[in-house]
Amino acid sequence: MANVTNNRPLSPHLQIYKPIPTMVMSIVHRITGGALYVGTLLVAWWLVAAASGPAYYEWANWVMGTWIGRLVLIGYTWALVHHMLGGLRHFMWDLGHGFDKHFTTKLAKAQPVVSICLTVLIWAIALLVR
Template sequence: MTNVSQNRPLSPHLTIYKQIPTMVMSIVHRVTGMALYAGTLLVAWWLVAAASGEAYFEWVNGIFGSFLGRLVLFGYTWALVHHMLGGIRHFIWDTGRGFDPQTSTKMAWATLAGSIILTILIWIAGYAARF
């Protein structure tokens, strides 16, 4: 008796499929959703610091104001915007529209481009509001 399972292919995985924009944006949507948990903990930490007193708040602000802190906050902003736009894309799909390959690919690229552009505009507006 031969073992039939040895001749069967492994279950399909990401390395087998051609990576198309909609697939990549779906994965990025999930990753940004997970990143928002960590970023929201940072926002909560900042709020707790604000309620804890001026010295602790200044220390936390110093961390967030450092190059690494601003880089993390920039990434959090991008994750938030990208996840929001991905949610809008999924909402459009929930209405039964945008399923044809050309439209779904355009929407995937628009999600990526829109998230980058909006993140940069938010940070420009944030820096402009400081002065």
């Protein structure tokens, strides 16, 4: 329903607002939180496979070793790192720091870059240690 005098909506929604970095990171934070539920089910499945015996454990490792399995694991790692960085950002705000508009925008722009770099670093270390 529109405000007749100014032809504006009574209740703004996402189609009205211009996406800004902090808004996008808030949405991505919620999406990664949801993705972590699914990823945690995969971790639980892997633990059940490990407890079920060598044959089932080997099959679970084979599934996660395929290119699709690796892609899922890399995505889970990224979601975990990205969500953690968002949580640290919120923790900083809970402590009363970092509310300057320009600082929050820089932090929001840096978050995806840092999360991707940390994910690549984690996987590089994991593959080197392996």
